Amino acid sequence: MIKITFPDGSVKEYRSGISSLEIAEQISPRLAKEVYAATVNNEIVDLTRPINQDATLKLHKWEDEAARHAFWHSSAHLMAEALELLYPGIKFGIGPAIESGFYYDVDPGDGRVITEENFPAIENKMRELASGNQQFIKRNASKKEAAELFTKKGDQYKTELISELEDGTISLYTQGSFTDLCRGPHLPSTEPIKAIKLLSVAGAYWRGNEKNRMLTRIYGITFPKQKMLDDYLIFLEEARRRDHRRIGKELELFTFSQQVGMGLPLWMPRGAELRQNLIDFMTVVLKKRGYVIVATPHIGGVSLYKTSGHYEKYGKDSFRPISTPQEGEFFMLKPMNCPHHCEIFNATPHSYKELPLRMAEFGTVYRYEQSGELHGLTRVRSFTQDDAHHFCRPDQVKEEFISIIDLVQFIFKAVKLDDFTAQISLRDRSTKEKYIGSDENWELAEKAIIEAAGEKGLETAVVPGEAAFYGPKLDFMVKDALGRKWQLGTIQVDYNMPERFNLTYNGSDNQKHRPVMIHRAIFGSLERFIAVLIENTAGKFPLWLAPDKAVILPISEKFNDYAAKILDFLNNSDICTRIDDRNEKIGKKIRDNELKRIPYLLIIGEKEAGNGTVSVRRQGEGDKGSMKVEEFAEFVAKEIARETTF
């Protein structure tokens, strides 16, 4: 008999050789139908693998990533089987599970092309095969055996992969007529795969190298229930509708130019206004909270980044150093603001009384990303960090964390993203030598972070071993309106940079001491944050953030003069307003401007011009009645105050 320990700590005895699936069945037949993978002694494995010794066991239901991963990975194999039956001789690259669904890179061969039109046939074949309840059978194979198998089949991509594997580590999975080189884990059978949808097709170079052959990448998703697929497709449609790239274009917020370069956003007037609204709001808040703001160039000498250690990370595989006509001079586009901030810290002497020194900058940094990885504003090559560095004494780490967590809570509330959790990353105590900084300081900082998070009532997960080598950290995960999670703010303790830049302050003992440096960002990147904001609000920004607060719609040209007067009054009252004086029917003007998500539509005609009023419509909500222009200005000011004061 072997002892199985469950996540709740309970222990049960089972016969040796029992599988996770059998254990699940013994607990309840219903449970057995809901689990898709298991973690046995910290290894994620097939449900059918026998357990031969005492072990810890976690059974994975759909909610666990491990379950979905096995489900979708098995679905990729199922799609491959269907493709092989429909396109005999088709060759296979790789076919992994991804965050949502799976894909397979294939080479249809014979001049054949697979397009979305072929999806229904492939889906039907997959459904047919799945309902046959085929088992996924694993077997280990020697390198020679595996190579022979795929050489015989003519699958050159697989043989290339096998040639790079170590003998003794190779396994094959077979279901029905299809065998794949694969590490697994997989479902016991195709039976749970009830709902199937292929999503898109794209070109993808073999191994991501543009010198290789272009394969066909087919994306799909599957679920154990049709309802789940239906919901997912609605979610997908909603996500598409909210896609920040689409809304950014519709609302003329930002654009990209081939000549300027991929991944380098150009902020159009309305986008620049939105971005500036965020910066201005944050600036006021920062100043009230004792920050000083600095401004530094976007390049720095290579020696600066050698001192900071960034050259090692960004020097070769990123934007390459910039040379000048003067010999021996090399600059880099700055990948981070911290080295510049350290140089400012070092420009003047500091006393312990001045600390903490909270130095902030909206600093634009440049990081090279492969062109294939660029995506709208979420993955770019230039982005502006709402960056700050707290230079403090070791005994101030806790109060600085409290201050930053409080700031993050305030800001996230103002931008209506207040559903968030945090992860605290600590060092691995068993390998203390991997980390820099004294044991005493680490103890102090880790304790400070945990206590600070506790005192601020933050929902946290504490993960040992996840700290950077230079210090522990706390990251915020924000959930958006579609339930998607985004990693935004981060707070990181750093014992490394102060050493590298030889930062010091004069202590009360009149001796030089080393300050602690805390890196923190709230939005992280303004570009990425604005993408999240657009997708979260579907472009209907909170009033305080909206680039235009109102648009004036004269019913006819007769009222253009009155419209111009109101425009001036509102713009002078700091209420950014536009005018739509096109020669169009008022109904069309309302519809067009509703689509632009401008919060307030101000309709003016005979009556309004006569008594100095505007007829107010709230975007998406309809008529709010008529008001004096001054009343409207006050009304807007109050709404903004409500949104930003709490």
Added chain:
Amino acid sequence: MIKITFPDGSVKEYRSGISSLEIAEQISPRLAKEVYAATVNNEIVDLTRPINQDATLKLHKWEDEAARHAFWHSSAHLMAEALELLYPGIKFGIGPAIESGFYYDVDPGDGRVITEENFPAIENKMRELASGNQQFIKRNASKKEAAELFTKKGDQYKTELISELEDGTISLYTQGSFTDLCRGPHLPSTEPIKAIKLLSVAGAYWRGNEKNRMLTRIYGITFPKQKMLDDYLIFLEEARRRDHRRIGKELELFTFSQQVGMGLPLWMPRGAELRQNLIDFMTVVLKKRGYVIVATPHIGGVSLYKTSGHYEKYGKDSFRPISTPQEGEFFMLKPMNCPHHCEIFNATPHSYKELPLRMAEFGTVYRYEQSGELHGLTRVRSFTQDDAHHFCRPDQVKEEFISIIDLVQFIFKAVKLDDFTAQISLRDRSTKEKYIGSDENWELAEKAIIEAAGEKGLETAVVPGEAAFYGPKLDFMVKDALGRKWQLGTIQVDYNMPERFNLTYNGSDNQKHRPVMIHRAIFGSLERFIAVLIENTAGKFPLWLAPDKAVILPISEKFNDYAAKILDFLNNSDICTRIDDRNEKIGKKIRDNELKRIPYLLIIGEKEAGNGTVSVRRQGEGDKGSMKVEEFAEFVAKEIARETTF
């Protein structure tokens, strides 16, 4: 007899062979003593050169640059003569006149070193020689003769220069025992050089190349009267006192870091605040005047700059292109914002009704400067332009110029630099083919600029032939408190960029038309402008610009709590305030903070804490009496409103 035409158009007859000096003497012996050079038929020449045919003549008095140039160039020769007598065997590089004074690069040889300690001896020798009334005698020499002369003397720098000259163009000037290779013009004699001062000594590589020998550069200045030298030295002392590099350090406005790189300013908190105050003020003004603001990355693809034509100018001799791991991708640090703005213009279609489109950005650009040419904030490698581009119809050029001139007048008044003139640069009508754009558009634009300047009452000089090839322009010259002139704002019409980027708008005829582009900057570069501002105000900024408006000085630690309360109140009232709670006597605190040029010093003690007041002191002016804290806030707000509203 020959006819001489004077600047006032009058014509007189003189014998052929008469010199400018003799003509001056005939007009009045006093005038002859006041002129130092002459322009004969558009060539600046020695006063003693015979005139052998009809000519136009302008005699140059001290006020003319040509006069000072001849005076100081002759003074450089005088210094060289003195040096050769004091340091026999000394070798000479070049010795030109500069904007203020002259220098000579010399190689003292024999391990000799010339320092400031040797200046009195050199000055004395110069005075002795000058009072000898030595004539400057010019003679032409063949290349061979000149080479032999300096080879015999062992003057290898001169022989190197001669080797590069064309035979038949070489002239020598001799005064006393000293002969120099020189084009002139020079004074008739050393007699007018009455006041002499050597200013400094520095190292300078021969021909500016660091691979060459380091020569000794001796700077000096001379005047025809001692009083003028005395005034100049006072001016120099005042300029030194106001030097923005010195004040920038004292007030902790900006710093440079060797590791970040030369010429790349780091804005410290107070400097960043000052800079942001300028940007914020300008932003409000721009929005009221119908500008939209955009934000673009600091790099662009090389192809963008090939399209714009900037690659040709900045591609090789500046910061070199940035490569990436992806092949064939090259970026440049942006030398100008206009290409990015053209791409934003091109991102959406435009109708004639939308024009003018005024697109502004505080855009940081990067231009390589030789390290030897860098100087504080006035000559840097990265600077932020208050840049804007007006895209307009050809018939709108005049109204756009009026709008921009009006804006410039408003802004210069707000920064208290309202002593300025303007230069209008037109094309040379005799070489119309050198300019791009239609004849009609040039006529229209040149007329528009002249009329606009006239209507705005601008004091202008109109200079034909000085326009850029792409359009006419108007530049502003501002005079500072020391009477020095700075070129700040500029407005330039551009017919080239719209062609290169194929910019179009839909006209009322529903056809595509080419817009005119007007580049304009008011400060030019924020960095350089802040340098001018610092030197003009000696660091005593107008209240609205001052980074800190007030500092609270508690008389003793007992009042720190009350001080903290006031600090909060003022900062929350948008009055940036600091506190000086050092444990020092109040007299010392006042002295220290007066030096920091913080406009208001708020002293608090028993009485103030008791009745909620502050005792107000204006920096540099003294006591202003006691006020309630709220009254003080209002007082400050009113002063700022007075400064910025007119």
